[in-house]
Every structure is written in structure tokens, then in C-alpha cells.
Amino acid sequence: xxxxxxxxxxxxxxxxxxxxxxxxxxxxxxxxxxxxxxxxxxxxxxxxxxxxxxxxxxxxxxxxxxxxxxxxxxxxxxxxxxxxxxxxxxxxxxxxxxxxxxxxxxxxxxxxxxxxxxxxxxxxxxxxxxxxxxxxxxxxxxxxxxxxxxxxxxxxxxxxxxxxxxxxxxxxxxxxxxxxxxxxxxxxxxxxxxxxxxxxxxxxxxxxxxxxxxxxxxxxxxxxxxxxxxxxxxxxxxxxxxxxxxxxxxxxxxxxxxxxxxxxxxxxxxxxxxxxxxxxxxxxxxxxxxxxxxxxxxxxxxxxxxxxxxxxxxxxxxxx
Amino acid sequence: xxxxxxxxxxxxxxxxxxxxxxxxxxxxxxxxxxxxxxxxxxxxxxxxxxxxxxxxxxxxxxxxxxxxxxxxxxxxxxxxxxxxxxxxxxxxxxxxxxxxxxxxxxxxxxxxxxxxxxxxxxxxxxxxxxxxxxxxxxxxxxxxxxxxxxxxxxxxxxxxxxxxxxxxxxxxxxxxxxxxxxxxxxxxxxxxxxxxxxxxxxxxxxxxxxxxxxxxxxxxxxxxxxxxxxxxxxxxxxxxxxxxxxxxxxxxxxxxxxxxxxxxxxxxxxxxxxxxxxxxxxxxxxxxxxxxxxxxxxxxxxxxxxxxxxxxxxxxxxxxxxxxxxxxxxxxxxxxxxxxxxxxxxxxxxxxxxxxxxxxxxxxxxxxxxxxxxxxxxxxxxxxxxxxxxxxxxxxxxxxxxxxxxxxxxxxxxxxxxxxxxxxxxxxxxxxxxxxxxxxxx
Numbered sequence: 031x032x033x034x035x036x037x038x039x040x041x042x043x044x045x046x047x048x049x050x051x052x053x054x055x056x057x058x059x060x061x062x063x064x065x066x067x068x069x070x071x072x073x074x075x076x077x078x079x080x081x082x083x084x085x086x087x088x089x090x091x092x093x094x095x096x097x098x099x100x101x102x103x104x105x106x107x108x109x110x111x112x113x114x115x116x117x118x119x120x121x122x123x124x125x126x127x128x129x130x131x132x133x134x135x136x137x138x139x140x141x142x143x144x145x146x147x148x149x150x151x152x153x154x155x156x157x158x159x160x161x162x163x164x165x166x167x168x169x170x171x172x173x174x175x176x177x178x179x180x181x182x183x184x185x186x187x188x189x190x191x192x193x194x195x196x197x198x199x200x201x202x203x204x205x206x207x208x209x210x211x212x213x214x215x216x217x218x219x220x221x222x223x224x225x226x227x228x229x230x231x232x233x234x235x236x237x238x239x240x241x242x243x244x245x246x247x248x249x250x251x252x253x254x255x256x257x258x259x260x261x262x263x264x265x266x267x268x269x270x271x272x273x274x275x276x277x278x279x280x281x282x283x284x285x286x287x288x289x290x291x292x293x294x295x296x297x298x299x300x301x302x303x304x305x306x307x308x309x310x311x312x313x314x315x316x317x318x319x320x321x322x323x324x325x326x327x328x329x330x331x332x333x334x335x336x337x338x339x340x341x342x343x344x345x346x347x348x349x350x
Numbered sequence: 351x352x353x354x355x356x357x358x359x360x361x362x363x364x365x366x367x368x369x370x371x372x373x374x375x376x377x378x379x380x381x382x383x384x385x386x387x388x389x390x391x392x393x394x395x396x397x398x399x400x401x402x403x404x405x406x407x408x409x410x411x412x413x414x415x416x417x418x419x420x421x422x423x424x425x426x427x428x429x430x431x432x433x434x435x436x437x438x439x440x441x442x443x444x445x446x447x448x449x450x451x452x453x454x455x456x457x458x459x460x461x462x463x464x465x466x467x468x469x470x471x472x473x474x475x476x477x478x479x480x481x482x483x484x485x486x487x488x489x490x491x492x493x494x495x496x497x498x499x500x501x502x503x504x505x506x507x508x509x510x511x512x513x514x515x516x517x518x519x520x521x522x523x524x525x526x527x528x529x530x531x532x533x534x535x536x537x538x539x540x541x542x543x544x545x546x547x548x549x550x551x552x553x554x555x556x557x558x559x560x561x562x563x564x565x566x567x568x569x570x571x572x573x574x575x576x577x578x579x580x581x582x583x584x585x586x587x588x589x590x591x592x593x594x595x596x597x598x599x600x601x602x603x604x605x606x607x608x609x610x611x612x613x614x615x616x617x618x619x620x621x622x623x624x625x626x627x628x629x630x631x632x633x634x635x636x637x638x639x640x641x642x643x644x645x646x647x648x649x650x651x652x653x654x655x656x657x658x659x660x661x662x663x664x665x666x667x668x669x670x671x672x673x674x675x676x677x678x679x680x681x682x683x684x685x686x687x688x689x690x691x692x693x694x695x696x697x698x699x700x701x702x703x704x705x706x707x708x709x710x711x712x713x714x715x716x717x718x719x720x721x722x723x724x725x726x727x728x729x730x731x732x733x734x735x736x737x738x739x740x741x742x743x744x745x746x747x748x749x750x751x752x753x754x755x756x757x758x759x760x761x762x763x764x765x766x767x768x769x770x771x772x773x774x775x776x777x778x779x780x781x782x783x784x785x786x787x788x789x790x791x792x
Contacts, residue, residue, distance in 0.1 A: 103446035104471045123759075187560070187622050188614055190629070208560065208617030209770075295561030298616040299766045300759075314442060316758050316789040317467070 097323040103313075107320070114320035115328070124325065126300060127308040131284060134219055134304055138283035139276055141223035146230025146275075150238055151264075153231075171228035179292035182221055183208075211301030214294050218302045222289050226282065230275055237271035238264070273344045277337050284333055305329050398429040398681050400689045403436050403445075403455035407513070407672075412705040419696045420689075429685035436460075442467075449473050449677065456680035457689055462741075463753040465501075465509035465675035470750045475676040475683055476506030483691045484510075492712045494731075500671055500740050500748045508748075509673035510690065512697060513708040516669045517568050518734045519655040520641050525552045525633040534634070536659040537601055544610030547633035554610040555602075556626060556635025558618030559765045564757055565623060566615065566765035569636045571741065572668045573598040577660035580743035581755060581786075588790070589744070590783040591776070597661065599768060599775035606771040616769045627652065636667075639730060640707040654726045657733055669738035670756075671748075672708065709735060751790050760785030 097114055101107025118124050149167060153160060170178065186193045186207035198204045207217045241264070249259050265272075287306050290296060296303035296311065303311070305325055313322030402420045406413060413435050423431040434455070436444055442461060448454035449468065461467075468474050481498075484490040490498075497511050519534075526533060531546035533539075544554025559566035574580055579594030589595075605611050612618075618626070624645040626632040634655065642648045657665045674693065680686045700706050702720045709730060710716055716731045741752045755761055764782035767773050773781070 102471070103443060104450050104468075104473070183619065183622070187617060187619070188626070189612075190631075206614045206617070209614040214617065292561060294617060295563075295762075297559065297561075297762070297766050298770060299763055299772065311759050314440065315754075315762075316760075317442075317754050318789050 093323050093327065096319055097327050098320070100320050102317060102319050110320065114324040118321050118324045118328065123300060123303070123308060124305075127303045127305045130215065130302060131304040131306075133215070134222065134286075134290075135280055135283040137219040138222040138226060138286075139279045141219070142226035142230045142279060143234075143272070143275065145223060145227040146232075147234050149227065149231045150234035153235060154238060167231060168228045170225050175225065175288045176292060178225065179221070179289065182217075182293060186217060208294055209298055211298055214298055214302050218290055218293055221293060222283065222286065225289060226279060229282075230279065233271055233275040234268060237268035241267045270344055273340055277340045280336055280340070281333055284329060398425065398427060398685055400425075400429060400431040400457055400680065400682075400685050401434065401455040402431050402689065402693070403434045403458035403460070405436055405438060405441065405459050407459070408705050408707050411703075412700065415700055415703055415705055419693065419699060422696070423689050423692050425685045425688045427682070427685065429682060429688065431457075431689050449679065452679055454677060454679055456686045457674060457676050457693075459512070459672060459674055461753065462515075462670045462672055462756065463748060463750060465673055466503075466748055466750040467753050468675070468677070469503070469505075469508050473677055473679070474508055475678050475680065475686065476508065477501075477510050477676060477687075477690070478506040480510055480676075480687050480690050481507050483687065484694070487691070487695070489691075489694060489712070492714050494709075494711055494713055494716070494735055496736075496738075497671060497711045499746060500742065501673060503747060503749075509675040510694065511671040511673045511711045512694065513672045513706060514669050514711060514735065514738070515672055515708045516639055516730055516734055516738060517572055517636050517667050518639070518730055519634060519658065520627075520637045520652055521634045521655045522552070522627070522630060522632065523651050523653055525550060525630065529633070533655055534658050535656060537661055540634075540658055541601075541604065541608065541610070543634060544605060545608060548609050550633075552631055552633035553612045553615075553626070554634050555605050556615070556623065556632035556637075557611065557769070558615050558620065558623035559762065559769055560617040560619040560622060563618060563620045563623065565620065565636060566769055567756070567761045568668060570599070570602065570761075570765050570768055571743075572636055572666075573602055575666045575668055575739050575743045576658065576664060577601075578662055578664040578666075578744075580739070580745075582742060582745045584744050584746075586742070586745040586747070586749065588783060588786060590779050590786070594660075594662070595779060596775050599779060602768050603771055603775055606769065611769055613770070616766050638707060639709055639727070642726070644707060654729045654734075657737055666737045666739050666743070667734055668743070669735070669740060671711070671740065754789045755786065758786070758789060760789065 095106060098109060098111060099107040100110045100114075153164060153167075157163065185191055188194070189198075189204045189206065193207065194204050205213055208214050245263055245267075246259055249263055254262065284304075285306055286304070287310060290302055290304055290307050291310070294302040296307045306329065309322045309325040309329070311322075312318050312325060316322075400423070404413065404416050404420070417433040420431045420433040423429070436458075442464065445454060445458070445460060445464065445468075454473075465474055481490065493511075494514070497514065498507075501507050501509050501511065521533060525547060526543070529543070529546040529550045529552070531543045534543045540554065547554040555569070557566045557569045571581060574595045577594045577598040579592055579598055581588065581590055583589035583592075602611075606613075612626070612631075615623075623632075623637075627635075627637070627641065627645040628647050638644070642650075642652045645652070657667065659665050674690060676683075676686045676690060697710065697712065698715050698718060701710050701715050701718060704720055709727075710721070715721060716727070721727050740746075740748055741756055742748050760782055763785065764778055767778045767781070
């Protein structure tokens, strides 16, 4: 049997086509089977659909009601149409929070990806105590955020904390990492990268593990440099996994409340207030439920759009 | 390619979008999804059990003692009480969702202005009959002067106070001795003391405005009130731009520009602030009752200072009268009232066991040796309590709008702006006023 025939046979087998061809069914029987299958699928899917509607549909509808009313957590209040959205969209605080969320997400996603990628590649090489190293690298992801944020607070909060003291001893002044708006923003983003890189590292490690090493051997024999192997083989082969991890990390970053709130509370002077922190504070500190839920709605819509765009990238990378 | 199409099939567009929508909906769920409405242990709707919800006001030992007191209740008609701790985190959501689903408490402690918020929504049972019973058993006359007044609305007593969370100035004696400066008695001497303390590496107006820390908020309002100002006028209308407030905030900015307020204080949590006190970096500043115990320095070096006079001779501080409220959703209103009277009568146990970080509302408790043996406590009762005003100052009655003020975004931003000294007093106050106006219920 020729190689072409073998490949063709395998392809047919994967499609579930018998050697004799796809065959044909009498028209009536086919449609009867199809209708039966549809009914079966419907009843099999129904419990999941009901569950999804209850879990996600009800809160979404309830949130939509709250976003279009002027009530509070107990009472729906009066219908105000899109007034809450108008209030939010014309508020400078919203746009400032949106801007911070954007930077926080960009740095959080790509910062953690770069660190995760670097460490995943490093872990592919044989290093002493590699297993221990792997476990230790997972700690930032595993440790509860309340604990790690408290630890970070003690490292940077006061002029006498460890890191500012280190800077002072090196003659670099005494930076106020959480009191200066710019430094506080950077600190929160670095904290996010620190918390998130193990997730990226795991995703990339899993993707790298599925790459056949013979591809590299072949490329090496063809004279490809290490950099060319990285850019022409490694990155394309882990592209799907990368896009998925970007989507997930984007959602994690945009929705991230504890990382920011526990470290800075959104301050100083709103410098680190993200949209989700703003939504929380609007609902639970200002008791303005409608505008707070409107912020959450706008975030959700934005996330869906971003996710669809990235999903298209996944499809594109799959086709390629 | 077949492999690719297989992968694509296993990762369908619909499946992906479903997952994405579910994940993306998280903020909606976080913002509005009903938090778990913790239910009281006894099931308040049956068997005449009064569900009493309490907050972690002090160490876990406090809650153990309070639980024991609550569960010791035995009503005339066989009514009992159950005890449930509600964490501060998202407490308003917890109460709201429980009340909305009729699974809330019959009686509770809670946020300082919570009773007024729920009163607006028709969920509060007025405590007038409780007050009558307290008059009958003599406890009414035992209240410290002015403790009960803020709770009397036009419809009745919205709640009954049980402890006073007082803000007073504390100082570290050794630092004043080291700086060779006298304790402040007015604003100019506060400025001088601050400058002297700075020379010995300490701060003369210790505060904090970081995550979850309201002391800077309280310090700002205290300085306004100490100058005869306040957030509201006597009629309860917003009045931030009055001259006294502007003058007070200009003075705070003077403290900032002289380095008397720690520039890092803008990000200090309460733990950071306590550490500053413990480490001898804090020379003077506004704090609560029982600071030595809180910061872990009972050497006698941390002492309550005298109240200071504003430039016009005013002398005042702020107090948060924490209260116990009753709800309309109760198995028996009579039992709720009976429980509240009983619980108020047992409060002395909590101070006897030295579990509280606040002042009692009853004179008899302030006279107990367990309380009066601490000279700091005595000084607070004698010198600070009589001049204490609530967040409603210059008005006198508490209301639901104060909840949006206390811990709200407008006040937080204002305090942080003041500490960083990034705006002049009038601009900062104007922004504060606009921020508050946008969230206050008309």
C-alpha cells in the first residue's frame, strides 16, 4: 500500500468513513434518525441549560434591572432608563479607572506571560533541583492573596519597610511605593505579575510538553539558530495555548479585586482604582447600586468583545 | 487538516463564547449577586428564637462572651436567643440580602448608620418601648450625657446605643520628653510640638488613609468639628464650604507642608499605623480607646492627651455611637424588646472582662474598677466624652446619608488629597462636596 493511500485511509478513518465509502441511507430513515437525535440532544442538554440560566441568567437579568433603576440592595426603586450608564460614562472617575484597568491588564497579561514563558523555557532544560524549583515557583499562585498582599504591604508600605530601606541603603532615596500615585500603580502591577506568572508558566509548560522535540532536531539540522527555532517553531506551536492564556488572564486582570483592594484600597487618591474596585466602592461604600452595577455591565460587555477578538485569533492560529 | 478540524470541533465557537460569557459575567455577579445571607443558628422564624447578629467588635474572646450573654436570654414566654457573628467584609450586603429574603436577624449590632439605612426601607422596629422599659428599670438615667439623643428621629428611637467609638488624641510621653516640648493645648502649640517631634524622628499628627483605614477620614472631620465646623449645618444640609472647615483644612495642609504628617500615611493600613505607634514613630495623633492594648505597648508611655482648642475657642472631637437595632421581621416584637433590654443590662460583663475597645454608654460601667483603674479611660470619659459630636455635626441627629459619608469614596479621596497636599483647602473641599452631593439621597 502506497504512502498516499495510507494517509488517505487514516484521514477517512478519522472522519469515520468506512473503506467502502460513506454509504447512503434511505431518505426517510435518515430524517427519522436525525429528528430522534435532535430530541435526544435536546433532553440531554436541557438540565445543563436550565442550570446555566439559573446560575448566570437570573443574576444577569437582576443586574440589568438594577442598572436601569435608582434603587438599592433592598428595593428596586424607579426605572431611570440609561441614566445610570450616562452618569457613569460622563464621570471622570470612571475613565480614570478604565485607564488604570487597561494598563493593569496589559502589564498583568504580558508581564506574567513573559516571565512565565522565560521560566517555562528554563524549566525545560535540566537544572539541579528542578522539581523543587517548580514547586517554589508555584507558590505565588498557590498562597492566598490575603497572605501575599499582607506580606507585600509589610515589604513596601512604610519608609522603614524592607524594600524602601534597601533603596535608602543603596543611596537611592526612600521611595514611598504605596503612597506615590505612580509608584503605587507600578507596585500593584508588579504584584499582579508576581501573583500570575505561575499560571502562565503552567500553561506554557503544558504547551511546550506537547511539542515534538524532533522538530527542533530537524530545524537544527537545517541550520536554524536558537532564536529562529524559538520564533519560527516554539512560538507558533504554543500560539493556541498562548491566546487562551491571554484571554483567561485578561478576564482575571479586569475582574481582579483583591490584588488591588488589599494592597492599596484603590488609592492613593484613586491612582490604583480599577473598574471592578470602582464598581464595588460605588455599590458598597457609596450605596449607589444602579451606577455600580452599570459599571459592572460595561465591564462585562468589554470583556466579551475582547474575548471574541482573541477567539478569532485562536481560530486563525488553528487554521494556520 | 483533519487534526485541526478535530481540535476546532472540540473547541467550538459556541462553547467558547459560553465559557467566556460566564467568566466575563463575574463582575456582574460580584457587584450585584446576592452574597450569602448567613442565617442565624436558631432559625428566628420559629419557636420564639430571637436571632441576634453581632459583629467582631474586638478579639474572638469578645464574641465568645457576647454569645454567652445572648444565649443566656430566657424570655417571659419561653423566648430564646441565638447568636451569629457577621464579618465586616461585605456586611451591608449580608444584612441586605438576608433582610430581603426574610432570613435576617430580629436584633443586631452593625454599621454605625445601618439602622438609619434600614429605617428608610421600612425594616426597622422603633425602640420607643425599649426606652420606656429602660426608664422603668433605671437604666435610662444611667446613659452618659448625649449618648441616646442622636438616635431619636421624628418617628421614634431608631436604635439604642451600646458603646461609643471615640476618637481622642494620644501621645507618646517619652518622645515629648526627648523633643523637650509641651503637650499641645491648641492649634499653634500642635504645630510647634509637631515641628519639635519631627526633629527627633517622630510625627506629630499620626494618621492613615490606606486600604480599609478610616482614621485619616476621621482626623479630617475631627479637625473641622474641632473648629466649630462640620460636614453638615444645623439643619442637616451639606455645608462643607463653610469658613471654619476651610480654616481647619488650611491648618492640616500646614501640618503636611511642615512634614508633621507622614507622607507615607496616605497608604497606611490600621496595622501600619499601629506599628508606627509601637515603633516610636508616632508622637501624637488621633486614635481610638485602648491604644496601648491595640498596639501592644502597655509600658505606660502611651497616654491620652488633653483636648485641644481651635483658633475660635472650640473644643470637640467625634464619636461613633455604635448601636443595637431591632427589625420588623421578628418572631415576636415583644421578645425582641425583652431581649434588647436584657442584653443592655448584661453589657457590664464585657467591660468587666476587659474585652472592649470602646467606651461604654452607661455611667455605671465607667465607674467599675475594671474600667476606672485605667487613667486613660477615666480621662476619655471626663475630658473627651462631653465634647464629642457625631458625624452629623453641626447637626445632631444621625441619618442614613452618614453611611455614604463614612467610608464613602468622596471622603476617602478627600482625606488622601489632604495628606498628599496636592490641592488647596477650598479646591479639595469643593471636590469633596461635589462627590458627596452625587451620592446622597435627596
